[in-house]
Amino acid sequence: MTHVPVLPAEVLELLAPRAGEVYVDCTAGLGGHAAAVAPLVGPTGAIILNDVDPANLSRAVQNVQAAAPHTRIETHTGNFADLPRKLSEQAGGGGPRADMVLADLGFASTQVDDPKRGFSFSRDGPLDMRMDPSLPVTAAELVATLPERELAEVLRMYGEERHAGRIARILVREREHSPITTTGRLADVVRSAVPRRSDPSSIDPATRTFQALRIVVNDEIGSLEALLAEVGRGARAAAAGKPTWLNPGARVLVISFHSLEDRPVKQALAELASQGLVELLTDGPLGPTEEEAARNPRSRSSRLRACRIVGVRGQREKSRAGQV
Numbered sequence: 001m002t003h004v005p006v007l008p009a010e011v012l013e014l015l016a017p018r019a020g021e022v023y024v025d026c027t028a029g030l031g032g033h034a035a036a037v038a039p040l041v042g043p044t045g046a047i048i049l050n051d052v053d054p055a056n057l058s059r060a061v062q063n064v065q066a067a068a069p070h071t072r073i074e075t076h077t078g079n080f081a082d083l084p085r086k087l088s089e090q091a092g093g094g095g096p097r098a099d100m101v102l103a104d105l106g107f108a109s110t111q112v113d114d115p116k117r118g119f120s121f122s123r124d125g126p127l128d129m130r131m132d133p134s135l136p137v138t139a140a141e142l143v144a145t146l147p148e149r150e151l152a153e154v155l156r157m158y159g160e161e162r163h164a165g166r167i168a169r170i171l172v173r174e175r176e177h178s179p180i181t182t183t184g185r186l187a188d189v190v191r192s193a194v195p196r197r198s199d200p201s202s203i204d205p206a207t208r209t210f211q212a213l214r215i216v217v218n219d220e221i222g223s224l225e226a227l228l229a230e231v232g233r234g235a236r237a238a239a240a241g242k243p244t245w246l247n248p249g250a251r252v253l254v255i256s257f258h259s260l261e262d263r264p265v266k267q268a269l270a271e272l273a274s275q276g277l278v279e280l281l282t283d284g285p286l287g288p289t290e291e292e293a294a295r296n297p298r299s300r301s302s303r304l305r306a307c308r309i310v311g312v313r314g315q316r317e318k319s320r321a322g323q324v
């Protein structure tokens with residue numbers, strides 16, 4: 001399946017790219033969003049692409065180059081939690097500052113569609129799940145080593161799995177017979193613990209366990225919280241007129257795919273808005289139109305939230321008006 005960027009029209013409308021601006025894509029993926037932005041910032045603008053997955057980063061570069069051959073591209077391989085620090089250091093030395101930031105969370109089609117990456121229970125493969133291939137711990141190692149109680153906690157917390165205790169018990173029993181090292185075997189063990197509901201539209205019983213392990217292997221919530229903290233630091237620095245990775249007026253967008261991700265985004269943006277550091281650009285989460293949901297199933301659970309960095313002038317105006 002080819003990767004189709006989610007909420008493309010909504011993202012472009014909220015980013016509102018202008019010629020000469022700098023776009024920072026925290027999760028470049030296949031460069032779908034970036035390729036749409038690049039022609040609009042033009043040769044005087046810049047596209048900064050970041051991904052933990054080096055193979056995806058190369059694909060993103062190719063796609064952006066094809067869409068806008070004369071636009072300047074800068075790449076960073078790594079967790080987006082570390083990107084603002086790198087950009088702030090560059091900004092201190094006169095490097096580019098972001099006018100637009102996008103984090104489109106989760107995995108890309110290249111990752112889930114490749115059985116060797118171990119994300120999918122529909123096709124058998126090694127139980128890996130690392131988006132960053134240099135991470136030290138795979139899902140197989142977690143399943144092999146976590147004590148039953150911790151395994152249950154992970155499934156409950158990150159999979160919102162009602163049957164966490166039962167699944168953990170059976171996983172521990174089964175791993176004693178033989179190690180669980182493939183996605184197929186993990187899915188079978190979970191299905192044996194939680195039989196599929198008779199309702200044909202119900203999700204596969206293995207879905208929540210896979211989600212939970214993927215979140216832990218990639219420290220997805222920790223990374224997101226670190227990025228949100230950096231947006232806060234950047235917004236405060238911009239309000240104080242200090243050099244930072246975010247330009248005043250920068251639009252910051254986050255697309256999440258489940259409530260564990262959406263909640264911290266909602267809270268962080270609301271907190272910054274209450275301090276007068278950002279203006280909210282979305283009242284609530286934006287989702288796909290019916291047409292997009294039908295055309296691109298991955299978009300169905302997407303939720304987009306956005307804000308604009310106020311910066312020093314806006315901050316003073318708000319203070320004078322007694323709003324902060």
Ligand SMILES: C[S@@+](CC[C@H](N)C(=O)[O-])C[C@H]1O[C@@H](n2cnc3c(N)ncnc32)[C@H](O)[C@@H]1O
Nearest residue numbers: 005027029030031032033051052053079080104
């Ligand atoms: C949904 S895809 C992005 C798709 C992209 N917006 C496009 O239009 O092609 C998510 C990408 O984010 C990357 N990713 C996930 N978590 C990350 C993190 N913490 N830091 C950097 N990249 C991450 C994944 O490797 C994947 O390539």
